[in-house]
Amino acid sequence: MRAKDIRAKAGAEPITMLTAYDAPTAAVVDEAGIDVILVGDSVGNTQLGHDSTLPVTVDEMASHTAAVARGADDALVVADMPFLSFGVSTEASIENAGRMLKEADADAVKLECGPHTVELTEQLTDLGIPTMAHLGLTPQRENETGLFRQGTDAEGAREILDLARAHEDAGAFSLVLEHVPANLASEVTDELAIPTIGIGAGPECDGQVLVVDEVLGLSEGTAPFSKAWGDVRGEMQRAVEGYREDVESGEFPGEDHSHYEDELEDVY
Template structure:
């Protein structure tokens, strides 16, 4: 299993791969493909829990899914997302939530949607042994303020993002997610930092890439423009479910090979 030190060492040296996962079977598949990191993202809200955003996702939901992913993955570094209102207002509470993910659910690190308010928390968590992945750019937990628009498009916003990236690196973050930002800004931030950057909708010049698993495998009915579907799992599931329905209705399933007859029960009546 790679450590956060191994991930840091890849900055500028080798591309880093990360995907989300929310259950043990998916984590096992991702792990078998030699993906470096698995993010148990609060993106589960939109991807698998049926919410309209990430905001309703609870600590308990992330914890349960983190435990499942940790049990399914043997080699990938597992990172638990801290959901909305689980941090940012009280350091003690935030440390308890982050500690739960690592100590009880098997995560190797936590991810925090970052801003000026998370620099001190990043330093505190890093000092007590909980590695932190920072996250700048589009931060879905702030959807009520900024929507889902591309971030860092003005000179002022770009400079502010670069400064926040530096501050989180100095505070001890081992990596930084850059979401939905101009590719040239992501490239500049990548060049300015010693820790690796992981892009999602941030162009090709970050140290690594991350996608939501349902987007990557084609399970959802929609994916963002900066994503790519590398398969059609939704189509295959539809085909399989329809085939199941047809065979049950026709009597073809279950067949003799799917059944067991106990000879000693012939006299039961």
């Protein structure tokens, strides 16, 4: 899968996208036929024990992206650019984004966008770095905006629509819309030729993305706009408790899990 294949799906067929942060999960997601795997900076919350995405580093993103790329054969692998890895200077922004393709084998990068990323999006795409834009709730700005639904008034909605058009014009191949009113997402989708991928943005986007931990039922809970299709956390708890009980009772390891060497009998 390439960025141009995702772009071609706009208005044609639904796009499926999930996060992944390691090779085994990426392999499962890929084998299930998911179109796009996002190596999200949500790795900070889901895997690294942080309370937000802000502490995640470029090195950490590159490492997790490389692992995901090794586990996925068909899906488009998109690396999230972490907080302050872009926007500080043009040179550093391009170097950090390019590193995700050159060193971590990503197929594209994603930017949490604003007016400051329009020119950068154009520069990246001109250099051959496919760029996915992200508007609405942008968690890297949580200290400014909070983790609340965005675009809920006329001014905010117009700003999102204007920025969506600007990033499309700058060369973005797709746009994530996070936690915005469904009618705003519908309007943005109608206005753009590139596909929109929603998370908490209603059913009328061209595709959907969720955090894989919530889909699997691995996290302690789910966002109001998300859903668990499994109970991996419960299965893990049952397996670990079963292991503890069998070790404590002496049932494990048993004969089937042990090897004895006959030649050693004479040693003792």
